Amino acid sequence: MKIRVGVVGYGNLGHAMEREIVNNKRYDLVAIFSRRDVQSELGTPVVKFAEIEAYKDKIDVMIMCGGSKDDLMWQSAQVVKDFDIIDTFDTHKLIPKHSCNLNKLAKLHNHRAIYSCGWDPGIFSLYKLMGQEFLHGKTSVFWGKGVSQGHSDALRRIDGVADAIQYTIPNVDAIKQAKNLKSNIDENKKHTRLCYVALKDGASEEKITNEILNMPYYFKGQEVIIKFVSLSQIAKLKKKMYHAGKVISVDEDNMIKNEVSMKNNPQFTAKILHAYISALPKLESGAYSILQVPLSYISKNYDSYL
Amino acid sequence: MKIRVGVVGYGNLGHAMEREIVNNKRYDLVAIFSRRDVQSELGTPVVKFAEIEAYKDKIDVMIMCGGSKDDLMWQSAQVVKDFDIIDTFDTHKLIPKHSCNLNKLAKLHNHRAIYSCGWDPGIFSLYKLMGQEFLHGKTSVFWGKGVSQGHSDALRRIDGVADAIQYTIPNVDAIKQAKNLKSNIDENKKHTRLCYVALKDGASEEKITNEILNMPYYFKGQEVIIKFVSLSQIAKLKKKMYHAGKVISVDEDNMIKNEVSMKNNPQFTAKILHAYISALPKLESGAYSILQVPLSYISKNYDSYL
Numbered sequence: 001m002k003i004r005v006g007v008v009g010y011g012n013l014g015h016a017m018e019r020e021i022v023n024n025k026r027y028d029l030v031a032i033f034s035r036r037d038v039q040s041e042l043g044t045p046v047v048k049f050a051e052i053e054a055y056k057d058k059i060d061v062m063i064m065c066g067g068s069k070d071d072l073m074w075q076s077a078q079v080v081k082d083f084d085i086i087d088t089f090d091t092h093k094l095i096p097k098h099s100c101n102l103n104k105l106a107k108l109h110n111h112r113a114i115y116s117c118g119w120d121p122g123i124f125s126l127y128k129l130m131g132q133e134f135l136h137g138k139t140s141v142f143w144g145k146g147v148s149q150g151h152s153d154a155l156r157r158i159d160g161v162a163d164a165i166q167y168t169i170p171n172v173d174a175i176k177q178a179k180n181l182k183s184n185i186d187e188n189k190k191h192t193r194l195c196y197v198a199l200k201d202g203a204s205e206e207k208i209t210n211e212i213l214n215m216p217y218y219f220k221g222q223e224v225i226i227k228f229v230s231l232s233q234i235a236k237l238k239k240k241m242y243h244a245g246k247v248i249s250v251d252e253d254n255m256i257k258n259e260v261s262m263k264n265n266p267q268f269t270a271k272i273l274h275a276y277i278s279a280l281p282k283l284e285s286g287a288y289s290i291l292q293v294p295l296s297y298i299s300k301n302y303d304s305y306l
Numbered sequence: 307m308k309i310r311v312g313v314v315g316y317g318n319l320g321h322a323m324e325r326e327i328v329n330n331k332r333y334d335l336v337a338i339f340s341r342r343d344v345q346s347e348l349g350t351p352v353v354k355f356a357e358i359e360a361y362k363d364k365i366d367v368m369i370m371c372g373g374s375k376d377d378l379m380w381q382s383a384q385v386v387k388d389f390d391i392i393d394t395f396d397t398h399k400l401i402p403k404h405s406c407n408l409n410k411l412a413k414l415h416n417h418r419a420i421y422s423c424g425w426d427p428g429i430f431s432l433y434k435l436m437g438q439e440f441l442h443g444k445t446s447v448f449w450g451k452g453v454s455q456g457h458s459d460a461l462r463r464i465d466g467v468a469d470a471i472q473y474t475i476p477n478v479d480a481i482k483q484a485k486n487l488k489s490n491i492d493e494n495k496k497h498t499r500l501c502y503v504a505l506k507d508g509a510s511e512e513k514i515t516n517e518i519l520n521m522p523y524y525f526k527g528q529e530v531i532i533k534f535v536s537l538s539q540i541a542k543l544k545k546k547m548y549h550a551g552k553v554i555s556v557d558e559d560n561m562i563k564n565e566v567s568m569k570n571n572p573q574f575t576a577k578i579l580h581a582y583i584s585a586l587p588k589l590e591s592g593a594y595s596i597l598q599v600p601l602s603y604i605s606k607n608y609d610s611y612l
Contacts, residue, residue: 095612121612123436126601127564129611130429133581133604253569254577258433263559271560275439289612291602295432298439302597305435306401306427 002028003277006055008079009065010034010046012149012241013088016266017063018042020274027277030059056082061280063273064088067153073098080287081109084280086273088118090150093217095121095289103287112280113287118269119260124247125291127258131249135256139249140178140185144168146243148193149265154218155195158211160203163234167194168243178248179255192223198231241265308334309583312361314385315371316340316352318455318547319394322572323369324348326580333583336365362388367586369579370394373459379404386593387415390586392579394424396456399523401427401595409593418586419593424575425566430553431597433564437555441562445555446484446491450474452549454499455571460524461501464517466509469540473500474549484554485561498529504537547571 005027007017014032021029022042032040035049047055052062062079064087066072073094076087080102089098099115106113116122124141132139148168155164169192177183195212199205209226212219244261262268276290279297296302311333313323320338327335328348338346341355353361358368370382370393379400382393386408395404405421412419422428430447438445454474461470475498483489501518505511515532518525550567568574582596585603602608 092612096609099609116612123440125611126432126436129601129605129608130432132611134429134577136577254574255565255567257563257565259561259563259565261561268560271440271442289602289609291605291608291611292600294598294600295435296595296597299435299597302435303402303405303595305431305438305597306398306422306595 002026003281004028004030004058004060005277006031006033006052006059006062006083007044007065008033008049008052008062008075009067009071010036010038010040011065011067011153012266013269014065015041016264016270017065017273018044019267020270024274031055033062052079053082059083061086061277063277067157068150069154069157073101076113076115077101077105080106080111080113082111084112086114086117086276086280088122088269088273089116090118090121091217092121099287099289106287107285110285112283112285114276114280114283114290114293115287116289117273117276119272120245122269122272122290123260124245124258125289127247127256128249129291131247131256131258135249135251135254137181137249137251137254138178139247140174140190141245141247142170142175142178142190143245144170144191144243146245146262147241147265148243149241149269151193151195151218154215155197155212158208158215160200160208162198162200163231163238164195164197165234165237166196168192169194170246175246175248179250181250181252188221189223192225193219195224195226196229196234196237197226198229198234241267243268308332309587310334310336310364310366311583312337312339312358312365312368312389313350313371314339314355314358314368314381315373315377316342316344316346317371317373317459318572319575320371321347322570322576323371323579324350325573326576327369330580337361339368358385359388365389367392367583369583373463374456375460375463379407382419382421383407383411386412386417386419388417390418392420392423392582392586394428394575394579395422396424396427397523398427405593405595412593413591416591418589418591420582420586420589420596420599421593422595423579423582425578426551428575428578428596429566430551430564431595433553433562434555435597437553437562437564441555441557441560443487443555443557443560444484445553446480446496447551447553448476448481448484448496449551450476450497450549452551452568453547453571454549455547455575457499457501457524460521461503461518464514464521466506466514468504468506469537469544470501470503471540471543472502474498475500476552481552481554485556487556487558494527495529498531499525501530501532502535502540502543503532504535504540547573549574
């Protein structure tokens, strides 16, 4: 029997998720859940998020495609009471709180959750763990050049911002330092965060600039460039959602370097979430990061990779 | 209580393993087992392999450091009856047979085995699985430039060979083809296998050349260069055991590239085996490849990588 899937949230990731699932014969995409009044791109039924409980016996797995900043902490916690879920919660410092809560709820309601799935956190977490546990040296992560969904989303949620997009640009000198065990890297100097922001009528550039520069986890303390542009310029930029990233681990004698590059960030993330759907039925109830899921669980024929 | 470790086989990998374990306070290296009459480099007691059974209650984990070509299939099968083991069996095409046998024996005798651990098979198997299951495109593996332990060992076991070393050199054009979804790569054209061979007195160059070129799995059908040199030249070459490798996965829009480079191949492999010691007590009895072991099992503080 096919696994019946639902998508919660219909932004960039929700759209990409719809495309991935519709193109795969192993899964049935039953519905997309949204708080907004939207039409789906590929004809999937769209249901109000408030009505999600009614799908308890019609859907096996919900893919949580909301934003981490305001949505996923409460949405995943609510949805895991009735469904197995996969989410992409990516506010690194709040993951312990989120996962602990999800784990309690998942066990109580006999469901499984895979949290913080995607590329970072997600496969970059796997790379970081391997690099560090094998070499016991230094592990550095770089993002970009590319569009950060999480940071763009965080900008868009600022009161007075009409639309925004954020490019993460890695610092070439810092990458060189990452390959040398003895160089110290200042975490806040590793990237430049280039923000294109379109304001709502009457919003203050100064106030918004200040709010961005002081947003904890996302921008505070980092090298940030803010450019105020028109809505149409943002719309044009948003057509290209490329991104890239690398994890570099070194000790005195060895280097492990893991790189990803993608034309479309939400599509790449959707491919990873998609792969983990098949892992869920193999897990006991509870919440897991992908570090706790054997990679054999996402492959039908894992022995062929040895 | 510290995990008590034994090392079986005292070649290049056995030596590297001894260094890694002696330098780690979490483990006690109780003994090295060898069929030969050897002295250990760091003063670890050396015991005849024939006496290994007597250590049943004195050692928790045996690290199997013999060669894949002639040793590991029977040695791991014998040793897993009395101990938990980790082995590096790396003859790709024979892994299903080896693992099936190990799994039966491990379950019967209530022990755990992690087989085919190391970098390839091992972490490259993880990279290949991820790249392919996420992108569903094309995944290519390249080795080198560097010294292949398995291939050097295979050369040395040929009757008439006094000593040998094999360099694997990746083909630059093939790497370019790997990054393009639409190019086809001929597996046998991906690398050049450069063999330095010192003969025993009276051995025939022609006969040995023929034997190398026809050795299944290792050389047959591949681009092979054989150079006959003196024992002292081999000894000089063997002082440098550098190696490297990469796994490249692509689809139309995305690329995942995983690279390793090392100054000393046995040392790098030993670091990986070492990391997996801590996973063994967390497994049920049976034999596992590292694809089946959650990466969280090799880390005390895995959540910190999210």
